[in-house]
Every structure is written in structure tokens, then in C-alpha cells.
Amino acid sequence: MKSNQGAGGPPRGNPERTFSGLMERPVGKCTRCKAPAAVRLPSHNSMFCPDCFDQFFLTAVIRALKIVPLPREAPVAVAVSGGKDSLAVWDVLHRLGFETRGVHLDLGIPQFSEASIDAAREFAEKRGLPLAVHSLEELFGHPLPRIRSQVRMDICSVCGTVKRSYLNLLARQAGAGVLVTGHNLDDEAARLMGNLIHRRKRYLEKLYPFLAAAHPAQAARAKPLYRVDEAEIRAYTSLNHIRPAQGGCPFSRGATSTYYKTALLWMEGEMPGTKRDLLWGHIRENGPPQGDAFGSCERCGEPTGAPLCGVCRLKDRMENQDLKSAGRP
Ligand code: SF4
Numbered sequence: 001m002k003s004n005q006g007a008g009g010p011p012r013g014n015p016e017r018t019f020s021g022l023m024e025r026p027v028g029k030c031t032r033c034k035a036p037a038a039v040r041l042p043s044h045n046s047m048f049c050p051d052c053f054d055q056f057f058l059t060a061v062i063r064a065l066k067i068v069p070l071p072r073e074a075p076v077a078v079a080v081s082g083g084k085d086s087l088a089v090w091d092v093l094h095r096l097g098f099e100t101r102g103v104h105l106d107l108g109i110p111q112f113s114e115a116s117i118d119a120a121r122e123f124a125e126k127r128g129l130p131l132a133v134h135s136l137e138e139l140f141g142h143p144l145p146r147i148r149s150q151v152r153m154d155i156c157s158v159c160g161t162v163k164r165s166y167l168n169l170l171a172r173q174a175g176a177g178v179l180v181t182g183h184n185l186d187d188e189a190a191r192l193m194g195n196l197i198h199r200r201k202r203y204l205e206k207l208y209p210f211l212a213a214a215h216p217a218q219a220a221r222a223k224p225l226y227r228v229d230e231a232e233i234r235a236y237t238s239l240n241h242i243r244p245a246q247g248g249c250p251f252s253r254g255a256t257s258t259y260y261k262t263a264l265l266w267m268e269g270e271m272p273g274t275k276r277d278l279l280w281g282h283i284r285e286n287g288p289p290q291g292d293a294f295g296s297c298e299r300c301g302e303p304t305g306a307p308l309c310g311v312c313r314l315k316d317r318m319e320n321q322d323l324k325s326a327g328r329p
């Protein structure tokens with residue numbers, strides 16, 4: 001949810017002035033070059049014309065790359081959902097000269113998944129970039145809606161489990177040692193807030209934007225967009241004529257991250273820079289995690305911190321459910 005409603009009402013002040021993003025009409029001059037401004041960035045106390053905003057965005061990613069070490073000598077896999085974040089990160093890395101290979105996991109959600117694949121394909125074809133598309137049905141045996149109807153679990157955490165595992169597999173197949181995702185400042189600040197509120201200490205260290213591989217078959221995970229927020233990404237895609245899939249996942253309704261994002265948006269409206277102070281301060285103070293090495297799943301051999309990986313455990317749950325439905329013990 002991107003609205004500023006819902007967390008005790010809208011912020012005070014004039015949203016036209018307070019919120020970052022693309023302006024409907026120029027209302028001032030670019031802070032850098034004095035041309036008509038197109039994007040407002042209250043948290044940086046700036047307004048930029050399209051060219052200076054583009055430079056600002058690229059610089060934010062280049063700064064992120066100081067602690068997100070991407071290789072120049074080997075391909076980098078980009079997890080492409082077809083949404084604005086993944087297309088923006090793919091575009092920037094391509095422009096910065098990295099050898100990128102897109103990987104897309106088709107979740108099999110009617111309409112949403114088709115629109116996502118179309119957007120990813122259109123982006124890749126326009127730039128002549130490689131994109132591997134594989135479906136959850138082909139890899140796991142069932143699309144996400146079928147899993148959702150069968151197991152009584154939070155569907156977003158199930159989706160996270162299968163995406164983590166299969167996107168890692170697809171990155172490996174693409175010959176990449178690093179998997180890049182489009183997680184942005186809003187995603188990560190909201191996740192940090194949720195983990196702090198619920199004292200989920202073991203997840204806090206995972207909020208670092210570069211997680212080294214913990215197993216020979218695991219790609220490192222990188223989030224080069226952790227310094228830019230959703231409004232900035234929306235402005236970047238719009239100014240660069242990138243067409244992300246429209247409409248969100250129908251299963252996202254009620255996702256708890258929405259509440260944290262809404263609360264942070266409200267705070268950002270009152271105190272520009274709040275999201276940045278929260279996340280960047282956490283990253284600065286804690287540094288990269290000293291993660292334990294992973295073992296191999298006893299059944300499928302994929303990386304895991306438990307005897308069985310999340311995907312094999314999910315398969316067991318589905319089979320148990322099948323047996324119960326068939327009336328067997
Ligand atoms: S909203 Fe949930 S189910 Fe839908 S794509 Fe995102 S994580 Fe998956």
C-alpha cells in the first residue's frame with residue numbers, strides 16, 4: 001500500500017510539499033542546475049530536473065555498491081518479478097556495465113503472473129538482455145494458488161521460501177555467484193521495524209544489504225537499491241520509460257509489512273529522512289552478519305540450516321494434507 005492514509009490519518013502539512021516523488025507539474029527549480037524541477041526529495045532537501053535526478057539515482061546505487069560487492073568478471077543474476085523495483089535495479093546495473101542475467105519465477109497466479117512475465121520479457125527484449133523464465137509448477141509441482149488452498153500457512157512466507165530456494169537454483173543455472181533483488185529502502189526499513197517490534201533478533205542481522213554465500217551451492221544475495229525509496233524508484237522508472245507490471249499480487253492483502261510501511265510513510269511525512277536514519281543507522285552499527293555455514297538438505301541437497309530444506313518440508317506438508325483429504329491416517 002502506498003497511501004499515506006491508514007495509520008491514524010494523513011500526516012499534517014502539505015503532501016504536495018512533504019512527500020518525495022515525481023511532481024505532476026514543475027513547482028520549482030532544480031537544486032543543482034536551476035532547470036525546472038521534476039522530482040521532489042524532501043528527505044534530501046532537494047528538487048531535481050530529470051537529468052540531475054538520474055545522476056542522483058545512479059550515485060545512490062554506486063554508493064550502495066561500496067558495501068554490496070558485485071563482481072565485474074562474472075555474470076550477476078537479477079531476480080526479476082516484473083515490478084518496478086526489479087526492473088529498476090536491472091536497468092541500473094546494466095547501465096553501470098555489469099553482465100546481468102535475469103531470472104524469473106512464474107508463481108502461476110492468474111493475471112498477476114501473466115502481467116509480470118510480459119513486463120519482464122518486454123524489458124529484456126528491448127535491451128537484448130538474457131532472461132530465464134521457469135514456473136513454480138514445473139519446479140515444485142504446483143502453482144502458488146494450489147499451495148495456498150492446501151496448506152494453512154501464511155502465503156507470503158511460503159512464497160518467500162519457494163522464491164529463495166528456486167531463485168537461488170536459477171541463479172546457479174545462469175552461472176552467477178550473486179543474486180540481486182530489488183528490495184528498497186521502504187521494504188528494508190519496514191522489515192527492520194517489524195523485527196524490532198517483535199524482538200526477532202535472529203532476523204535483524206539478515207537486514208544487511210549483502211549476504212555472503214553460506215554454502216557452495218548458494219549465491220550471495222545483494223540489494224543495491226537499499227538506499228532509494230519507492231517514490232524515487234517510481235520516478236526513475238517513469239523518467240526512463242520502463243514499464244513495470246501494473247496491479248499488485250492479489251495475495252498481498254493483509255500482509256503485515258503494509259502496516260509498517262504505512263506507519264513509516266506517516267513518520268516520513270512528519271520527519272523527512274526517518275526511514276533512512278532507521279535503516280542506515282542499523283546497517284552502520286551492526287555491519288555484515290557473521291552467518292553460520294549452511295549444510296545440505298538430506299533429501300534434495302539444496303542449502304539449508306536444518307536437516308530438511310524449506311521446500312522439502314513444504315512438499316511433506318502438501319503430501320500429508322493429500323493423505324488427510326483422502327481419509328487416510
Ligand atoms: S504478496 Fe506474498 S504471495 Fe504475493 S508475490 Fe508477494 S510474497 Fe508472494
Ligand SMILES: [Zn+2]
Binds near residue numbers: 050
Ligand atoms: Zn538539474
Ligand SMILES: [Zn+2]
Binds near residue numbers: 297300302310313
Ligand atoms: Zn530439500
